[in-house]
Amino acid sequence: MSLELRRTLGRGALYLSAVCFTFFAAFPFVWMGITTFKRILDLYNIHNNPFLFNLPPTLENLQLLFQGTMFTRWVANTAFVGALVVIITMLIAVPAGYSLARLARGWGQQLGIAIFLTYLVPPSLLFIPLSRVVSGVGLQDSFWSLVLVYPSFTIPFCTWLLMGFFKSIPGELEEAAMVDGCNRLGALRRIVLPISAAGLLTVVIFAFTLSIQEFVYALTFISPSAQKTVSVGVPTDLIRGDVYYWGSLMAGALIASIPVAALYSLFLDRFVSGLTAGAFK
Amino acid sequence: MEESAVRDARQGAVRYRLRGDRLLGPLMLAPAIVYIVALVGLPLLLAIYLSLSNATTGSQTLGYVGLTNFFRAIDSTIFRSALTNTFIFTFVSEILVIVLGNILALTLQQKFVGRAVMRFLILLPWAAPFALGAIGWKWMFDSLYSVVNWMLRAVHILGPRDFPQWLGVPTLAMAAIITVHVWRMLPFSAVVLLAGLTSIPQEVLDAADVDGAGFFQRLFHILLPMLLPIITVAVLFGTIFTFTDLSLVYILTGGGPFNSTHVLSSWAFQVGIIAGAGSADRPRAGAAPARRATRGRRRTPARSPRSGCSCSSRSACF
Numbered sequence: 001m002s003l004e005l006r007r008t009l010g011r012g013a014l015y016l017s018a019v020c021f022t023f024f025a026a027f028p029f030v031w032m033g034i035t036t037f038k039r040i041l042d043l044y045n046i047h048n049n050p051f052l053f054n055l056p057p058t059l060e061n062l063q064l065l066f067q068g069t070m071f072t073r074w075v076a077n078t079a080f081v082g083a084l085v086v087i088i089t090m091l092i093a094v095p096a097g098y099s100l101a102r103l104a105r106g107w108g109q110q111l112g113i114a115i116f117l118t119y120l121v122p123p124s125l126l127f128i129p130l131s132r133v134v135s136g137v138g139l140q141d142s143f144w145s146l147v148l149v150y151p152s153f154t155i156p157f158c159t160w161l162l163m164g165f166f167k168s169i170p171g172e173l174e175e176a177a178m179v180d181g182c183n184r185l186g187a188l189r190r191i192v193l194p195i196s197a198a199g200l201l202t203v204v205i206f207a208f209t210l211s212i213q214e215f216v217y218a219l220t221f222i223s224p225s226a227q228k229t230v231s232v233g234v235p236t237d238l239i240r241g242d243v244y245y246w247g248s249l250m251a252g253a254l255i256a257s258i259p260v261a262a263l264y265s266l267f268l269d270r271f272v273s274g275l276t277a278g279a280f281k
Numbered sequence: 282m283e284e285s286a287v288r289d290a291r292q293g294a295v296r297y298r299l300r301g302d303r304l305l306g307p308l309m310l311a312p313a314i315v316y317i318v319a320l321v322g323l324p325l326l327l328a329i330y331l332s333l334s335n336a337t338t339g340s341q342t343l344g345y346v347g348l349t350n351f352f353r354a355i356d357s358t359i360f361r362s363a364l365t366n367t368f369i370f371t372f373v374s375e376i377l378v379i380v381l382g383n384i385l386a387l388t389l390q391q392k393f394v395g396r397a398v399m400r401f402l403i404l405l406p407w408a409a410p411f412a413l414g415a416i417g418w419k420w421m422f423d424s425l426y427s428v429v430n431w432m433l434r435a436v437h438i439l440g441p442r443d444f445p446q447w448l449g450v451p452t453l454a455m456a457a458i459i460t461v462h463v464w465r466m467l468p469f470s471a472v473v474l475l476a477g478l479t480s481i482p483q484e485v486l487d488a489a490d491v492d493g494a495g496f497f498q499r500l501f502h503i504l505l506p507m508l509l510p511i512i513t514v515a516v517l518f519g520t521i522f523t524f525t526d527l528s529l530v531y532i533l534t535g536g537g538p539f540n541s542t543h544v545l546s547s548w549a550f551q552v553g554i555i556a557g558a559g560s561a562d563r564p565r566a567g568a569a570p571a572r573r574a575t576r577g578r579r580r581t582p583a584r585s586p587r588s589g590c591s592c593s594s595r596s597a598c599f
Contacts, residue, residue, distance in 0.1 A: 010496075014388060014391055014393060015393065017384060017385070017388045018388050018393065018395075018396075018399055021381075021384075021385050021388065021399075021403060021467075022399050022402050022403060024464065024467075025402055025403045025404075025405055025406050025464070025467065025468065026402040026403075026405055028406075028414065028417045028418060028421060028464075029405055029409075029417070031417065031420075031421060031428055032417050032420075035420065043426060044425075044426060046425060046426065049431075050426070050428050050431055091312075092312045092313050092316060093313060095309035095310070095312070095313075096309060096310045096312070096313035096314075098309060099305075099306045099307070099308075099309035099310040100310065102306075103305060103306030103309070111310075115313065115314075115317065118317050118321045118322075120517075120521050121321055121325060122521065122524075122525030122546070123525070123527075124525045124526070124527045124545075124546030124549065124550070125325070125328055125525065125546075126321065126324045126325065126328065127550075127554075128328060128331070128549070128553050128554075129323075129324035129325075129327035129328045129331065130320070130324050131554070132327070133320075133323075133324060133327075148320075149320060151316060151320070152316065152317065152320035152321050153321075155313055155316055155317065156317060156321075159313055184305055185305070209408070212410060213409075213410040213411055215410070215411055215412045215527075215528040216527050216528060216550075219528075219531075220550075220554055230410070231410040231411075231412050231413065232412065234412070234413060234416065235412050235413070235415075235416050235532050244420075246420050246423075249416055249420065250416075250417065250420060252413070253409070253413035253414070253416050253417055256409075256410060256413055257405070257408065257409035257410065257413055257414070260408045260409060260410065261401070261404055261405045261408035261409060263408075264404055264407070264408040265400065265401045265404050265408070268400075268404065268472060
């Protein structure tokens with residue numbers, strides 16, 4: 001087989017693979033977008049081409065979403081819970097990660113791995129005893145229960161990520177600062193944190209998106225609509241008995257997904273490198 | 282002479298400061314340890330203890346009953362099918378994800394027109410909240426208006442009167458669940474594998490080229506072995522996510538036609554929280570007293586200061 005032919009075939013296979021995967025990944029979202037603007041009569045017709053607007057597009061699904069449900073309230077709840085969880089996580093994980101990276105000779109690596117392994121304890125095992133804990137503290141049916149519980153999985157992961165980030169900063173910088181008169185905390189504040197600002201931002205984004213995406217705890221701990229987050233509210237409140245409000249469901253799903261996807265794509269490289277750093281030791 | 286004296290003094294100063302860190306290290310670590318022990322460790326122990334007790338939702342007391350719950354669970358056919366399903370879903374999804382993930386990572390490694398756009402679009406399934414992606418697929422697999430069926434009919438893979446029930450027939454439902462699992466995990470594993478691929482030193486690849494290795498030889502003899510630690514990380518994450526995932530089955534099929542697509546976690550949710558009673562493969566808990574109090578509240582229309590009664594005017598409030 002000539003080199004030219006082989007190269008063209010290779011190129012062709014590459015584009016074919018790219019197109020297929022992109023289609024597989026993105027088509028559901030395109031479909032969500034189309035469904036959002038279709039009239040219900042248009043959707044519920046077997047003979048219609050689903051990709052064409054056989055009846056003119058409409059905004060009534062969006063209207064139902066924003067006025068007939070508490071969608072805006074859910075988005076606000078989700079953002080609020082996410083922000084609080086991020087603050088709590090950073091306050092606890094940054095010192096922990098720094099301590100494991102710098103101040104723990106010998107046992108630091110093992111303890112870091114042990115902490116990371118607690119991230120792998122699944123919510124589907126813990127949700128039952130945690131619901132008992134939550135009702136014991138009196139936080140059931142309130143999104144404050146999520147603020148309490150979400151750090152239980154963001155802290156382990158973020159501590160491990162931060163440990164990797166801090167280790168990659170040379171220790172001589174802090175030692176130089178301490179020779180010049182800082183104590184350890186001062187060195188942390190003045191030297192390490194500004195340098196690792198990008199890594200910190202990545203961890204913030206990651207913790208935020210983890211808490212937005214979470215479903216099991218939110219479903220278990222909260223039932224009043226006003227307290228729900230968007231990840232639970234859309235699948236539960238837009239399905240009333242037997243009736244699925246598909247247009248609004250798709251609209252809600254799409255609106256809640258796009259910002260998260262945008263954030264992820266901006267910061268992807270960094271936390272993949274943090275995630276895989278451990279594998280190369 | 283003078284330099285070494287200065288150097289000694291400097292090292293002494295640093296060492297003096299470092300000695301004070303012996304207390305600081307554990308102190309900075311303490312809040313994280315406390316949180317993890319309190320909200321992961323203790324609930325885990327509570328879960329184990331509950332599984333050995335006769336607590337039910339609503340009961341205020343726990344009595345130790347040994348392994349009764351486990352024997353009862355093993356007797357239950359739904360539990361056994363849930364167990365098999367969990368293993369099947371995880372195993373098949375992981376194999377597909379690793380194979381397809383490798384292909385996707387190799388694709389993304391090359392430069393071509395539109396690669397940046399493709400990277401963003403490929404990430405969407407992983408970035409979107411899981412429940413919302415599942416809802417999208419539920420609509421795509423609808424019993425009558427499924428766009429998947431429509432497209433298959435349009436290219437004549439299906440006949441004009443074929444309406445395969447993707448969520449209503451046990452085998453198809455399992456295929457559907459596996460498809461959505463793969464759809465969701467693929468971006469993550471592809472990105473991790475891509476990170477691994479880009480870290481393979483160029484000299485190795487150049488040496489392979491000099492020795493005349495073809496594409497497949499290079500793939501199987503060099504790339505895959507060198508990627509093994511990364512593949513392990515991706516497989517570990519993927520397996521744990523898939524094995525314990527509750528939201529996908531709950532939203533897509535609710536356990537499926539005749540409980541045939543339940544996995545362990547969704548079955549545990551069904552028995553423990555929704556039903557609130559009876560034997561289970563997972564410990565029940567006192568969650569139901571809290572939920573029962575609110576269940577009564579759900580029957581009255583939800584009032585909010587802004588929209589008044591938001592749902593009772595539309596359809597049946599449950």
